[in-house]
Amino acid sequence: MQEVFIPVTGMAPDDVVLAAILRGSGEPVAKGDVVASIETSKAELEIEAPIAGVLGPWLFDVGDLIAPGSTIVAVLEDGEKPPPTRTEPLPEPARTQQTAPVEPGAAPRVSPLDDGDGRPHRLSPRRRRELAETAAREPAAPAPHIPPPPPPPGTAAAPRAVTATATTAPASATPATAAPAGSRPGTDYRAAISAAVSRSWQEIPHFAVTREIDVAVLASTVQDLRIVLPKLTVTDLLIRAQALAFLEHEGRSDLGIGLAVATGRGVAIPVVGDVPGLDLPALVRARVAAVDRARSGLMSAADGTTPVSTLSNLGALGVDQFTAIVPYGQASILSVGRAADRPVVRDGAVVVGHTMFASLNVDHRVFDGADAAVILDRFARILGAPTLLTAPAALTHSTEGS
The missing domain is CATH 3.30.559.10 (Chloramphenicol acetyltransferase-like domain)
Incomplete structure (x- = not known):
């Protein structure tokens, strides 16, 4: 058995997203076959099988944030058994759309790394950066007015306007991707560099x-x-x-x-x-x-x-x-x-x-x-x-x- 892991591609291995799973569990692979793709705030990268064999169970789902160095799947040789446990992804807003495991020969499973389809899902680091840069260049659209729901029968309540504010960060935002106070949009990678370099120096x-x-x-x-x-x-x-x-x-x-x-x-x-x-x-x-x-x-x-x-x-x-x-x-x-x-x-x-x-x-x-x-x-x-x-x-x- 040989594990397939998330590599470190720079001084700031931040926000690695499993963008696509291209081979299903139980599917035979040759050495060098591309089995998945990942994306960080710096680059997109294909992940290859290190040896020939059969893919074991995937330890993460498409769209998960994964720490560099984590094993995502194992390539099994004849008679070998897969690792017994899954690894929890990094904290991120929970997915509302679950995806079934990829079966051998099935179409690749790809993360929806674009917000243009109107469905809630995780945004890739690159997409988050693009949205932040766009927001800095363009004036904010007027906040929509959302009328309150009617009061229950037999009660009276003063009407209250509820406004969705585009500049309010969700409570579940990942701290590692938040830019420091006073920083320019698109420079949140500095926080990731700081964390990665500090870890390297300490460990x-x-x-x-x-x-x-x-x-x-x-x-x-x-x-x-x-x-x-x-x-x-x-x-x-x-x-x-x-x-x-x-x-x-x-x-x-x-x-x-x-x-x-x-x-x-x-x-x-x-x-x-x-x-x-x-x-x-x-x-x-x-x-x-x-x-x-x-x-x-x-x-x-x-x-x-x-x-x-x-x-x-x-x-x-x-x-x-x-x-x-x-x-x-x-x-x-x-x-x-x-x-x-x-x-x-x-x-x-x-x-x-x-x-x-x-x-x-x-x-x-x-x-x-x-x-x-x-x-x-x-x-x-x-x-x-x-x-x-x-x-x-x-x-x-x-x-x-x-």
Whole structure:
């Protein structure tokens, strides 16, 4: 049995809605089959079966709010039994329209994530955000007058006008989706980011190792490669070096790297998969596609996988040095600042060097200090070795099992 769970796709895994169930309980699935789709305030994401088998009972209903990391269904192999219990969804206004379980071969069950059909139901995070932004742009419609019901026979009551106020929040509104006082409409994701980052900082025992790295060779390599790969950036080679630095520790070569991307809805983390196995043109295409997915809010199923590490690069914004918070559900994040000319000491003399500061923040439950130091040292040495940065995939795969 292998569980299918809600992934964490950014620093604020807020308001995950089970938007659609595409395969029914008891239905056979192959590895990679899309079995469901989810939606957050940042992105839409398809969920794939991790192995071949038969789907067990769904543990949530369409439209439920689900905490990231929660199991939603299990893929069962021959003779296995499903998990015995269901998990309660997060608090949200109760559904008034119940849906029957999806039978094998039946039409997909899809959440009504639009309020245009006149039926009461849950609104997706994206729809709530759109409604809030629309309300901020458009004047409020006059509140309708609702006449009171007639008094019971034989009694007298003074008539009382009842007005439905569009700006009054329902009593059952979810606190996590309410914007702080004074915030602008559409910025309620800040509260979700605050909650997620606080949880990560409180529950993950962080520590960081930092060093200054000579990147003169890296800078010249980037300039040379842009002759044939004009879209290549420093980030592409940093991603490659980061993946190669983890090869020995992980003992395998199919390593994905998360990329922290700033969007209008907070930081999203798409995943660039199998970085050591990609040649440079493929790596550039994969990085461009990952950034596009994050900014468009349409993430792929691969973005639901857990990367070996994540890269956060603020060098383009003039930042010299910083440390990042390990994303919840991951074990490390590498933060890099800008490459700049700085004084360095060589052979006892102060000279001008071209350097970059890099910090590796890790979960101490997974990495010891020596582990993190060795990985960061390898990262630094790889950045000074153009052959490793441009080597064909076969060379990196040859390190597996060594």
